[in-house]
Amino acid sequence: MSVSMPQKRYYRQRAHSNPMADHTFDYPLCPEEMDWSQLYPEFFSGPGNASAKAGARVEFADIGCGYGGLLVELSLLFPNQLILGLEIRVKVSDYVQDRIRSLRVAESGRYQNIACLRSNAMKYLPNYFAKGQALVYTMTDVEEVHLWMVKHFSEHPLFTRVTEEELADDIIVSRLGTCTEEGKKVQRNGGKNHLAVFRRVED
Known part of the structure; x- marks a missing residue:
């Protein structure tokens, strides 16, 4: 089926949005109240184990998902797991939502496990995700930001850093810097992406 995909040039917006600004968002009061089937x-309605689907929850969250490159990549790698992008910018989140709708129509049966929400992760992440769900991948081409994130995650008692040896066979790591628009821009400009991964410590 020939489907017209959304064009980025119609969804362009500033690269950053102030997360402290007074945005209006709809969000659940707690993770248990979130209806993921929407x-x-x-x-949720397709063939398969209905009881397993009823208890399904998001396993991957791309915070600041941009134009959805990583979502699309992960969708085919993990077709049986729910993947969510969170993006605060209006036009950019609109683009990702339109992109996903177009992909679902163009390739029947695929991309049913990805979605995008416009939200502020700094404020509302606990409203969507239950305690203890996090394996956190951080990547940036700004070394100062990388060092800041490493410092704060390392100092936090609920997280421990995943070693490079443990990440050697991680299929996600190799795609983080190559499938997103920002990652591709860094590569074109000869920059370097800085990666750090942290695991939530069991209580």
């Missing part, structure tokens, strides 16, 4: 209707 975002993944075919995933």
Whole structure:
């Protein structure tokens, strides 16, 4: 089927949005009140184990998902797991939502496990995700930001850094800097992406 994909030039917006600004968002009061079937209707209604689907929850969250490159990449790698992008910018989140809708129509049966929400992760992440779900991948081409994130995660008692040896076979790591628009821009400009991964410590 020939489907017209959304064009980025119609969704352009400033690279950053102030997370402290007074935005208006709809969000659940707690993770238990989130109805994921609204975002993944075919995933929940399609063939398969109904009881397992009823208890399904998001396993991957791309915070600041940009134009959705990583979501699309992960969708085919993990077709049986729910993947969510969170993006604060209006036009950019609109683009990702339109992109996902177009992909679902163009390739029937695929991309039913990804979705995008416009939200402020700094404020509302605990409203969507239950305690203890986090394996956190951080990547940036700004070394100062990388060092800041490493410092604060390392000092936090609930996280421990995942070693390079443990990440050797991680199929996500190799794609973080290559499938997103920002990652591709860094590569074109000869820059370097800085990666650090942290695991939530069991209580």
